[in-house]
Amino acid sequence: MIVITGATGNVGTPLVQTLTAAGEDVVPVSRSGEGHQADLTKPETLKPALDGAKAVFLLTSADFLAGGNLHDVVDVIKAAGVPRVVLLSSQGVGTKRHPSIHEDAVTQSGLDWTILRPGNFASNAFQWADSIRTDRTMAAPFADVALPAVDPNDIAEVAAAALRDPSHTGAIYTLTGPAAISPRQQADVIGTVIGEPVQFTELSRDQAQARMLQFMPEPVVEATLDVLGTPSAGEQLVNPDVPNVLGRPASTFADWVTRNVHAFR
Numbered sequence: 071m072i073v074i075t076g077a078t079g080n081v082g083t084p085l086v087q088t089l090t091a092a093g094e095d096v097v098p099v100s101r102s103g104e105g106h107q108a109d110l111t112k113p114e115t116l117k118p119a120l121d122g123a124k125a126v127f128l129l130t131s132a133d134f135l136a137g138g139n140l141h142d143v144v145d146v147i148k149a150a151g152v153p154r155v156v157l158l159s160s161q162g163v164g165t166k167r168h169p170s171i172h173e174d175a176v177t178q179s180g181l182d183w184t185i186l187r188p189g190n191f192a193s194n195a196f197q198w199a200d201s202i203r204t205d206r207t208m209a210a211p212f213a214d215v216a217l218p219a220v221d222p223n224d225i226a227e228v229a230a231a232a233l234r235d236p237s238h239t240g241a242i243y244t245l246t247g248p249a250a251i252s253p254r255q256q257a258d259v260i261g262t263v264i265g266e267p268v269q270f271t272e273l274s275r276d277q278a279q280a281r282m283l284q285f286m287p288e289p290v291v292e293a294t295l296d297v298l299g300t301p302s303a304g305e306q307l308v309n310p311d312v313p314n315v316l317g318r319p320a321s322t323f324a325d326w327v328t329r330n331v332h333a334f335r
Contacts, residue, residue, distance in 0.1 A: 071094075071123045072094050072097070072123065072125045072126070072127070072234075073096075073097045073126045073152075074096060074097070074098050074099060074129075075116070075126070075127060075128055075130075076130070076131070077104065078102055081158060081222045082100070082226075084222060085229050086098050087226075088230040092234070094234070097119050097123070101131075106118065106119040110134060111134065113139075114146065120150035124152070124154060125154040125155070125233045126147050126156070127155075127229055127233060128140070128144075128155055128156065129158045140175040147181070148180070153182055154182040154236070155176055156183070156185075156232045157173065157186065158186050159173050159185050160187055160189075161189040161244055165302055165304055167293050173185055182239045184242075184243070186228060186232070186243050187245065188220050189218060189245065190217040190219045191220060192219040192220060192222065192247065192323050192326040193221075193326070193330075195256060195323075198260075202264075203335065206261075206268050207269045208253075208257045208270050208271070210256075210270075210273060210278070211272065211299065212252075212253065212275075213272040215298060215300075216250035216251055216306065217251070217298070218246035218248065218250045218251070219247045219251055219256075219323050221321035221325060222326075224247075224320055224321050225245055228243060228311070228312060238315075243311040245309065245311055246308055246312065246320065247308070247323060248319055248320040248322055253270070257269075264334050278295060279291055
């Protein structure tokens with residue numbers, strides 16, 4: 071049995087589907103109550119889902135840093151006798167933009183572990199879906215700064231491999247797409263896929279910050295804008311970990327848009 075936290079999100083949903091299709095017994099966990107209802111800021115709520123589990127996928131929400139302690143969550147997992155944890159971290163830990171506290175909780179636990187560090191998610195483009203659907207417009211900061219956006223389905227497939235195969239124990243994977251792509255180029259790709267041009271408007275950093283603060287904590291907003299606006303060479307680099315683990319090329323941004331075209335039409 072494999073327990074998946076964050077089971078209703080952009081990574082959790084395809085991960086549950088991938089594992090189920092592979093014949094695994096999966097326990098989805100979310101705060102919304104689909105599957106087992108648990109809140110990782112209250113680690114004891116996870117206990118009932120862990121009985122008999124052989125692995126846990128840990129995905130924390132953006133607000134977890136303010137109200138949660140992953141050491142406490144890992145202690146609950148360890149006390150339940152679960153031997154293996156796969157943590158969805160972020161590329162920012164490797165580039166020192168984000169704290170390593172979550173990774174430390176896992177790597178210092180004594181459990182078998184794998185760390186996944188995805189970069190910019192292709193699914194961040196959902197933030198533009200309403201305006202593209204309504205009037206074929208898209209607004210974003212740093213119009214021509216390119217990052218290799220990773221498909222959440224690729225993240226999910228790597229996570230599934232790590233959860234099922236102990237040969238990934240102790241590995242830290244940096245997950246990116248196959249090519250860097252800028253917001254302006256993303257607008258062009260979306261326009262091509264939906265068959266109508268998308269008008270792009272560049273936002274200032276302050277304008278983008280004001281929008282992002284409506285749904286993200288300020289430290290996360292600032293770190294995200296730093297990556298989007300002034301990425302390091304490492305953050306712009308295409309990493310081979312996705313194809314190395316999956317044995318196929320990483321999915322392109324166009325692949326992701328094509329699969330999710332209903333959101334933009």
